[in-house]
Amino acid sequence: MLTNGLPKGTVPRLERPGPLRERVYEALLELITTRALRPGQHLVESELAGHLGVSRQPVREALQRLDTEGWVDLRPAQGAFVHEPTEAEADQLLTVRTLLEAEAARLAAANATKAGITALEKLCEKGEAAVGADDVDLAVATNAAFHAKVMELAGNSVLAELASQVDRRVRWYYTPVARLRGRQSWIEHRELIAAVSARDEAAATAVMRAHTEHTRTTYHEQAQE
Known part of the structure; x- marks a missing residue:
């Protein structure tokens, strides 16, 4: 009840x-x-x-x-x-998320300012602290804020609008695996910041694609258990 x-x-x-x-x-x-x-x-x-x-x-x-x-x-x-989401529903959503966020990462590497990169670093520090304190709710919220900031730095309003349509569902699927992803998720965020700072569009795309795929894989492993 x-x-x-x-x-x-x-x-x-x-x-x-x-x-x-x-x-x-x-x-x-x-x-x-x-x-x-x-x-x-x-x-x-x-x-x-x-x-x-x-x-x-x-x-x-x-x-x-x-x-x-x-x-x-x-x-x-x-x-x-x-609603109880099926694995197929999660897979479809997280696959779309990978496509959107990989492109956002590429555009962020092309367009991000120093102030934007600093904002990503501060969010990363906050997320790492949340993981260290085992504050799952804060870690999930900060993860969402980090990805939203990358989307903002991409500078594509249409892409941002599409991403906003799946944002809450991504949080829904991410919450059960946030503790499992833990510090590794923020290590991957650090790698993304490095690629964006270097203005390496190919590296930023690859890092984000791998990062979101790790979340998708972890979700399915958790669901099977």
């Missing part, structure tokens, strides 16, 4: 006024992508409404939208459940 599945303090009360339906949607999506609400978990409208401090109507509307987008499964006579 929901009350047993959410760590204490993970669900903030929603402030009013504002587009409540959108806020409820964003709150539930964040809980799903961070896996505070786990795949397969039963979502009870009344309990969600109580946690969020709202009525059941915006919760129902949010669940319907999440069902349409593939985050939630609405089952007749059973209710709503967090």
Whole structure:
């Protein structure tokens, strides 16, 4: 049940006024992508409404939208459940991610400024510290920020828009393997920074492709276990 599945303090009360339906949607999506609400978990409208401090109507509307987008499964006579991703779904998404991010790395090597490279280094330091402290949530968030920064340095708005469409799903798949990837992930990030700093487009592409493939492989190994 929901009350047993959410760590204490993970669900903030929603402030009013504002587009409540959108806020409820964003709150539930964040809980799903961070896996505070786990795949397969039963979502009870009344309990969600109580946690969020709202009525059941915006919760129902949010669940319907999440069902349409593939985050939630609405089952007749059973209710709503967090979607359980298949290995095929993960493979397809992470393959697309590799294509997008490899190109972003190439463009970042061509276009990054010193300030941009410094920003990547600071994020890398933050990520390494998170791994050292075994703070998985911070490591996942910093990993997402690092990849978003690479995308920003690429300077291609269309590529960035496409990447933003898969960003949350990438976080969803990355969270279960973040601890397994651990320090090695940030070693690979350091290698990418070196390639970008050297303006070596081919090396940056190869490093990013290998980096994202390692995540994909680790996810599948974890799923099989």
